[in-house]
Amino acid sequence: MWKYFSHLNLFRNFAALFETKQIFLTFYIMQKKLWMGAAILFCGLTFTSCVDHADNPADKPQPFDPKGSEKFINEAWMDKNVKPGDDFYNYALGTWLKTSPEDDAGFQENASTKQAKVLREYFMASSNPLAQHLVKNFKDTKRKKKDEVKTILDQMNIQKPKNAADVLNEIVRLRDKGFYPIIGSAVDGETKTHSFRAIITLGQQGTPVNQALSMDMTSAAKKIIENILTVIDEIENPDLKITDEYVEQLMTRTENILKLEQKLFEYTVKQSESDIAVPGLSPARETVESNRIATRRAGEASQFTLEGLKAAFNLGDKASFDNSKIFKEYLEGINAQLAGNDATALQTFYDYLRYQPICVLGTFLPVDKNASGDDYSYTEEVETNDETKLYFSGLTSSIPLLANQLTLEKMRELSTGKKTCTTMLEEMRKLFDERLQKLDWLSDATRQAARTKLQKMQFFVGVPDQVYDAQFTLDEGNTLMQDMLQLYAQNHAIKEKLIGKKLEESPLLMMEISGWYGVHNAYYNPATNSLNILPAFCGDDILPANDEYTRYAVGVVFGHEMTHGFDSSGSNYDENGYYRNWWTDADKTTFVDKQNQLIALYNRLEAYPGQPANGTRTLTENMADYGGMELGYALFLKDMTAKGMSGEELDHACREFFLHYAKLWQAKLSLAMLKAYYNDEHSCHGNRIRGIVTLMDDWYRVFNVKDGKLFVEPEKRVKIW
Template sequence: MNKLSLWLAATALATSPAMAVSPPVKPAPQKPGAPRDERKYIDPKNMDTNVRPGDDFYQYANGAWLKTNKIPASKTSWGSFNELREKSVEAMRSLLEEAARNPKKSRLQQMVGDFYASGMDSLTIEKRGWDPLKPDFARVDKLKNMTDVLNELAYQRKQSNGMLFSFFVGQDRKNVNKYLPQFGQGGTTLPDRDYYLKNDPRSTKIRDAYRDHLTKMLTLVGDPQPAQNADKVLQLETALAQAQMARVEMRDPYKTYNKLTVKDFDKITPHINWVDQMNRFGVKGQDTVLVANLRFYKTVDSLLVATPINDLKTYMRWNLLKGAAPYLSSPFVKQNFAFTRVLTGQKEQTPRWQRMSGLIDGTLGDLLGQLYVQQYFKPEAKQRMMVLVDNLEASFKEHINGLEWMSADTKKKALNKLVSFKRKIGYPDKWKNYDGVVVKRTDFFGNVEAAGQWSYNYMINRLGKPVDRTEWGMTPPTVNAYYSPVNNEIAFPAAILQFPFFDANADDAVNYGGIGAVIGHEMTHGFDDSGRQYDADGTLRDWWTAEDASKFKERAGKVEAQFFGYKVLDTLAVNGKLTLGENLADLGGLAIAYDAFKKTNQGKGNTAIDGFTPDQRFFLSWAQVWRINVLPEQQAQLILTDPHSPGQYRCNGPLSNIDAWYTAFNVKPGDKLYKKPDDRIRVW
């Protein structure tokens, strides 16, 4: 699943003093009789017109907004996505509070309303302290050998508490109509393996803070040797981190595709009988599994043998405590947040009502989503989106047909994949009903557990059944979009279909520069460095000629190099390999959206609105989508973990490769973002 957040930036070329430099672009006078917005979809008050567009278009388009929109104390960033998410969570709060106080509830309202009420009942939560966790601790206390440990790992996974490694059910990438048991790497707490393995000042500081956090959390549950046991946990997690693949490696769908029989899996891990372990997981009749990282499981096997049973028990207690802490009394919540502050720089805890709204969206999302759609989603938005998707698809077809570097045979297959895209807009055609989940108004922790158990059982029950391609990977209140390679589908939840991405009353330039580029972005994911390896049915297979694949990699390599050139914080730079898929999607999406926009009546004309031409409004709309302020601590973490580039580069990076942007803003040699025409990268 590809989360939406783009960041492309161009390399500043060396300039000669003799080169002409373009002046700042200010709004042109409004023509008499030209259409005007009551709402300023492109508001000059948000801009910094003292900056030349060709030097830093992101700052030119957003400079004033960035200065006046400081990051709230309870946030780690603030930008267009955050504004919409705030609006979405306020909407969820309204729905949940109404459901909680309504005495004549439907089943749907009862479940989400009582869940919300239980989570807002801080008095009861404080009174219980960490009592809800004590039965699980008692189970761990009784473990005596490795068989006991494996039993407990399975029991906790069935409660949705994953430990040591990742187990889930998903589609077989080479047989996408079938679900398979799958095993991934896991078992660590810090956001990336590098935090365990690197010795730079930033990594060392976070490791030290984590050790302190572990000690304090273990102290809260009465551990007799919290500091020593914190070291034991860190030692075990470091060993797991050493065996993990790096994030860049994990992006390769072939490297993480290791299909083998359960018996062969047993041979890799001689001390773990996977037939027995799958039985413990509740998996029956499956003789084949997918394993992402075989080396990781060899390490898991060795650690289970080499680690003293008491250290394994400490590790398991920590994982239970870590997973439960947000739902326990305030000492646990506060200590959890204290460590979050170190990782992200966030200054204040997120308000309880926001945390509860997000929790219910994540656990009973289809129930809350139904209420959200009924109240906030307009049918005309879905209709308008269908037209936009049609137009973007038509533009993409033209782009593929016009590719000089691709052979006719590969073009034919690429076009077949494009027209095979499945579209999901707004909300699912059918909803999960969460049968069997009992929500009690007086048992917050029990409600969290019940939702986790239902989620696990729902996942396991997929085995042996046809793949349900109507299912969504996001809920309607989610401000995001995604492309699924195994389903060859693009999805746009209801909450993203709002300004600045989309507004039914906005001019086409605004909508195509916003949601149009987002649509193009998700479409292009089907043809990025990873997505291109899946065919029209979603099957992982090579459908490219060797020559075409080589030419694609050559162009993608230029995008990779461009982004490696962007510095973010002190010694940190954008990882061009980690962000390659998103950067390709940004570049392709913007180019495709622009050409689709040029087929609209507004795009064919040159009538200014608020002093900006149609083309200028298109590119300004693109820029304002990616405006964001980010705390430095959070930015440092994102550089390691996020496959998206920072907002500034998502804006500037693609633009420096788009000829029409140069024309629209009179960008010339000497401007910092200027690239010679032959150096501008064109992939799709």
């Protein structure tokens, strides 16, 4: 997946809502400079060399001089004082990183921002009745933060628990409203039955706190929690006095919630590193009566067990459990807290169950610009009365089924390069198949299984002719928060109705229930053996008709998604998307050995100053990056030689290809964002360049790299696919 997880708008809104100026400015200054882009999934491929050498040594061109006079298209971005073999990312982009304007966020981020603006403006001007209803409430400037928080609290109506069973009962009730604190029960594709099922697993965190923790900004996460609790207390007790005693109690409650959030974050990171992918949204029941039945079934349980969870959620044989060691350890920790019905623990869970929906819905809260007390800071969007940017972003991320319906036509219009993209994909499929036929480390049995999987892979480019017809309704007279509460509950019920539906019936439905087609993304779905290129990557801003080098560099994205089906995770699924071993034992052993070699190569890089990269955590993505580079480069080389290029002319073109690939990863990342990447399965932007080029033999030759920090001896340059 080309993962985009910066969630900048959610941060900005929470900073304005719940943080003091000092904490907010830490976020705001950082976020103005950041882009967290995304991530591809490919595998390693090996193809032919770039240069057609003459037999006569006298005809050979002089070796490339990194500081020489050769000019490149993006010459102004380069820092030729850096040796390519020491840091190719800074060689390609060093001057841009130091001198680019504040509003230049990089190639992909600039394109993503432009597309988001176009889609937002389309939505705001829509004639669709639901869109018009939401737009009217987006523009309502009379809403007050406390009034909307009170709306959430009234709708949730959380009862103070007396024991573990009460806590579980409240989790179940929130689940039916579309919120998943502590324990999630997701509707997602399940590979064993190849159908949609409810997956009981880790709960959902509010994005702002999750992202603060990912960037090692514990004080910011704590401040968000503290201020949400304060607003809750002020609503529930209008005569609240902020005494020293109250502040002391508030700090204790805040710390206790923070510990819960840190534990959930810790296990979420562990889960992302696991070889077994666990889905994580949430299902619902159809009637109010079933809620009552589930509550009775929870009984007086003193702890959370898988059997008790299944009974409480009333899912019968529609549920699948996260049987991983990670989830079991997480449950043990929750049970340890609830043991003995400790009053402090029960208060913590009571606070958390009220706090979590507010945190999740925070992006839809208005900013009280004349609020007294804390001196709230406002983002550029708020200062220019354009909070609609925040609300639209929140809608697309939280209710993608509706967002897809309301923006489908415009997204189709933006997919100008759909034909080009599809053609490139088919060419890459041929190149990959040729490579599979020649690999010397695969047995015939594994080779044939891999070729079959490749040939059956489905390509979905742009948007489909129709999206899932989810029926959403909104009541006249709602505030925006009432709208969102209504949509969350309906979204939850709609997804529950999918339980039992076979994945083959609609291979795109897994995407549509969890993501908006308008995001800056591309991905491979192993459960349907399908490759999905969303509109952002087949529009003219990313796939320009008049920029050949950029098109081939973006082809790396297409290649990585294709080869994602053959990385350390995707290789566990067969041609029909079932979790099945199609490897011989000997081939699997060799494959794992090659993975370990790749891990070692990435471990020698730095994630951020003083912190070695984690090659194990990023293995799947690094394999994907390498494979995508090999496929994209092979397609480029084939087409350039077909045009008659050879010798130094072709060498120069190859150098431009590598430099244009670096352009895809332009980003000015702060230390905090680099730390966030360390907790992610993707390598940071710079390492996605530094790591990949060191595995490419032609990169060494065309840039005359014979030593340096990045240099890897030829025999250690791992070759996989």
